[in-house]
Amino acid sequence: MALITQTYLSLLSFWSTLMARTGNKNIQAKLVLLGDMGTGKTSLVLRFVKGQFYDYQESTIGAAFFTQILSLNEATVKFDIWDTAGQERYHSLAPMYYRGAAAAVVVYDITSMDSFIRAKRWIQELQRQGDHCFLTILFIDLLGNPNLVMVLVANKTDLETKRKVETEEGERYAQENGLLFIESSAKTAQNVNELFYEIAKRLAKACPMPPTGIKLHNETQGGRRLFCCTG
Amino acid sequence: MADYPSIDPSSFDLIVIGTGLPESILASASATAGKTVLHLDPNSFYGNHFSSLPLDHFSSFLQSHSHCHSQQPNISPPTSSSNCLHLKHNNLFSHVHISNPHSEYLGPSNKFSLDLSGPKLLFCADPMVNIMLKSGATYHIEFKGVDATYVYRGDGDDKLMTVPDSRSAIFKSSVLTLKEKRQLMSFFKTVQEHILELEAALTSNEEMRRARTISDEELECPFIDFLTTKGLPSNIKSIILYAIAMADYDQETPLLRKDFVIKTKDGIKSLALHNMSLGRFVNASGALIYPIYGQGELSQAFCRCAAVKGALYVLRMPVTALLIDKESNCYKGVRLASGQELFSHHLVMSPSFTVPLSSTISSIRDVQGDSSESSSRSDVEGLVARAVCITRVSIKPDLSNLLIIFPPRSLYPEQMTSVRALQLGSGLAVCPPGLFVLYISTMCDAVAQGKELLHAAMNALAHLLSRKHESSTTMESDCVEEDGPNFLWSAIYVQELRKGSSEIIVSCPTPDGRLDYRDMLDSTIKLFHEMYAEVEFFPETEDAENAENDE
Numbered sequence: 001m002a003l004i005t006q007t008y009l010s011l012l013s014f015w016s017t018l019m020a021r022t023g024n025k026n027i028q029a030k031l032v033l034l035g036d037m038g039t040g041k042t043s044l045v046l047r048f049v050k051g052q053f054y055d056y057q058e059s060t061i062g063a064a065f066f067t068q069i070l071s072l073n074e075a076t077v078k079f080d081i082w083d084t085a086g087q088e089r090y091h092s093l094a095p096m097y098y099r100g101a102a103a104a105v106v107v108y109d110i111t112s113m114d115s116f117i118r119a120k121r122w123i124q125e126l127q128r129q130g131d132h133c134f135l136t137i138l139f140i141d142l143l144g145n146p147n148l149v150m151v152l153v154a155n156k157t158d159l160e161t162k163r164k165v166e167t168e169e170g171e172r173y174a175q176e177n178g179l180l181f182i183e184s185s186a187k188t189a190q191n192v193n194e195l196f197y198e199i200a201k202r203l204a205k206a207c208p209m210p211p212t213g214i215k216l217h218n219e220t221q222g223g224r225r226l227f228c229c230t231g
Numbered sequence: 232m233a234d235y236p237s238i239d240p241s242s243f244d245l246i247v248i249g250t251g252l253p254e255s256i257l258a259s260a261s262a263t264a265g266k267t268v269l270h271l272d273p274n275s276f277y278g279n280h281f282s283s284l285p286l287d288h289f290s291s292f293l294q295s296h297s298h299c300h301s302q303q304p305n306i307s308p309p310t311s312s313s314n315c316l317h318l319k320h321n322n323l324f325s326h327v328h329i330s331n332p333h334s335e336y337l338g339p340s341n342k343f344s345l346d347l348s349g350p351k352l353l354f355c356a357d358p359m360v361n362i363m364l365k366s367g368a369t370y371h372i373e374f375k376g377v378d379a380t381y382v383y384r385g386d387g388d389d390k391l392m393t394v395p396d397s398r399s400a401i402f403k404s405s406v407l408t409l410k411e412k413r414q415l416m417s418f419f420k421t422v423q424e425h426i427l428e429l430e431a432a433l434t435s436n437e438e439m440r441r442a443r444t445i446s447d448e449e450l451e452c453p454f455i456d457f458l459t460t461k462g463l464p465s466n467i468k469s470i471i472l473y474a475i476a477m478a479d480y481d482q483e484t485p486l487l488r489k490d491f492v493i494k495t496k497d498g499i500k501s502l503a504l505h506n507m508s509l510g511r512f513v514n515a516s517g518a519l520i521y522p523i524y525g526q527g528e529l530s531q532a533f534c535r536c537a538a539v540k541g542a543l544y545v546l547r548m549p550v551t552a553l554l555i556d557k558e559s560n561c562y563k564g565v566r567l568a569s570g571q572e573l574f575s576h577h578l579v580m581s582p583s584f585t586v587p588l589s590s591t592i593s594s595i596r597d598v599q600g601d602s603s604e605s606s607s608r609s610d611v612e613g614l615v616a617r618a619v620c621i622t623r624v625s626i627k628p629d630l631s632n633l634l635i636i637f638p639p640r641s642l643y644p645e646q647m648t649s650v651r652a653l654q655l656g657s658g659l660a661v662c663p664p665g666l667f668v669l670y671i672s673t674m675c676d677a678v679a680q681g682k683e684l685l686h687a688a689m690n691a692l693a694h695l696l697s698r699k700h701e702s703s704t705t706m707e708s709d710c711v712e713e714d715g716p717n718f719l720w721s722a723i724y725v726q727e728l729r730k731g732s733s734e735i736i737v738s739c740p741t742p743d744g745r746l747d748y749r750d751m752l753d754s755t756i757k758l759f760h761e762m763y764a765e766v767e768f769f770p771e772t773e774d775a776e777n778a779e780n781d782e
Contacts, residue, residue, distance in 0.1 A: 065370070087538045090543075090544060091547075094277050213375050214374045214514055216369040
């Protein structure tokens with residue numbers, strides 16, 4: 001196992017020297033999705049990650065999160081995209097969900113005024129939680145970088161005829177609260193990649209801190225060397 | 232009255248009330264097994280007695296869940312087809328004492344994340360870690376290692392002795408004599424040989440079985456006797472028993488209750504676990520780890536896993552009564568505070584609630600001759616005394632996360648139990664930078680005894696801290712006062728211990744007094760199998776981690 005660790009570490013250091021040489025940054029960023037049920041959060045991610053769209057996407061079951069890597073000129077951004085897993089339905093998201101997030105995407109459905117009103121509530125909740133989940137925010141503050149990248153997404157522009165929330169209304173709210181604003185359609189793929197590229201660009205500028213803790217993985221099954229030195 | 236949402240659908244395989252860790256594991260395991268699960272909690276946060284809370288919430292939770300605070304049950308009218316059993320609130324805490332001498336140094340309350348049932352840690356090779364890996368809960372949590380473990384010695388100059396738990400630590404130890412080092416090495420070698428034999432016995436039996444290092448007879452004997460026969464001096468025995476095997480009770484007294492005696496086989500199992508933990512994960516230097524943001528993350532992670540598998544989550548939703556079918560006298564559902572009635576085959580309930588037992592109610596399942604259990608069902612199993620303190624100085628200047636064991640009789644001669652203290656720093660996101668949180672706990676038979684032990688341990692810690700002050704001399708002297716001189720804030724409380732049970736409904740265990748989660752997990756798995764005898768608890772899957780990405 002020590003050998004594997006060694007190989008892994010040398011790979012890591014090789015990777016970081018490579019990155020340093022090309023002047024590129026390697027960023028891992030947690031991105032959380034917020035918004036009411038049925039606004040198309042999962043559809044947006046599936047479109048972005050897999051290029052798929054289903055007319056009748058079931059309520060989210062089965063996926064804790066998705067990962068996708070975007071390469072920009074200035075950085076490579078690896079997104080860990082967390083889906084709500086349906087816990088937003090009765091407003092029961094855990095603080096864990098928000099912790100350490102570098103970006104938040106708040107989605108509403110342009111055919112539903114209700115979903116827009118509740119998107120505003122999600123943003124308030126996010127600002128409240130941001131204060132609570134201080135760790136990442138604190139580090140970013142210390143680095144003099146901007147906080148969490150927040151985007152307000154007006155989804156389902158393919159349903160223009162049924163529109164209830166005007167573009168200007170969403171735009172104004174986003175502007176007043178310092179959010180990015182994008183109108184998109186997971187169905188037609190309009191602005192979906194643009195949304196994630198825009199976030200990646202902001203993150204490359206903000207350069208969030210990498211996680212500092214230990215991630216537990218299955219493959220490291222050491223401890224066979226009984227009562228041996230660990231140093 | 233709050234504005235409660237209406238829940239749809241209204242019928243489930245399983246309804247779980249409360250989001251404590253056992254409940255959350257059961258919800259997650261059941262959802263993973265394909266059951267439809269509704270998970271409710273009257274609180275606005277996850278974790279119940281297993282949660283980690285901001286400072287002010289922590290205080291108010293302790294107070295609102297202690298004995299002096301009684302809650303009136305809501306009386307709702309019975310419906311036509313079923314009888315109602317009103318849930319009784321069950322307060323686990325008592326004798327809560329919060330002292331707040333220097334709150335001006337604390338800063339905002341929400342910069343704290345304080346465990347309600349600390350100190351608790353995970354061994355890297357713990358079954359709990361394995362379940363978290365299988366369920367996918369580990370994807371949501373990051374951990375940090377505990378930097379060092381110390382044993383407190385009442386006598387001697389250097390009161391804290393590093394636990395020599397690995398070959399290098401034994402080697403480097405400055406307190407052990409050369410003879411002691413040799414003895415300890417040879418003991419570990421014996422244990423190692425025994426473990427290897429056990430493993431060999433699993434694969435290729437018979438021939439290995441003949442030449443055993445440790446006989447079956449020895450394995451059933453008290454661990455302490457085994458250590459004695461190996462010629463270990465008492466200070467080393469004490470380290471092995473209380474700082475590696477984490478014994479809760481004095482093993483050296485003849486007065487010890489039989490069920491508290493650690494047998495050699497269990498002692499060796501603990502040593503093996505400890506040893507397997509060393510080096511299991513890269514950058515966890517020791518055997519023990521702690522979740523960043525506190526142990527409350529564990530229940531949240533299991534709830535998230537359950538949600539991912541389709542469980543429905545509703546916080547802020549009190550349950551007022553259980554519905555009992557009039558004809559069959561069986562449990563059939565619950566009534567919510569909103570008045571809505573929901574139905575399920577099974578019900579799992581947190582230890583915060585009890586059902587007033589009525590003789591007219593028969594069990595859902597056949598209770599096979601364990602009627603003796605029914606009388607002791609809600610009986611208190613014992614007590615654990617806990618304390619949480621906030622300090623401005625680390626007990627060891629260069630380390631922030633450390634475990635200190637006060638073995639029996641180290642604080643005063645009548646001390647019958649181990650007291651454990653865990654110091655955590657801001658790196659674990661449990662407090663603001665520059666502060667430290669200390670969790671202290673001990674098992675006890677009576678409240679006075681538990682509090683006396685806590686006070687003795689806190690005094691010893693305060694003494695260690697004030698010595699640190701003198702050397703650094705950056706603190707004003709007015710900080711050193713009588714009551715908790717070095718503690719900016721402290722809370723002391725006593726918690727009831729109850730086991731899990733599955734009679735009419737499944738009732739989950741309270742947080743226990745152990746350092747790790749092994750006992751809790753064992754009883755949770757048992758409860759799961761009592762509900763779903765035929766279903767595997769978190770079956771092996773081929774790498775759940777990448778399932779959703781690489782297809």
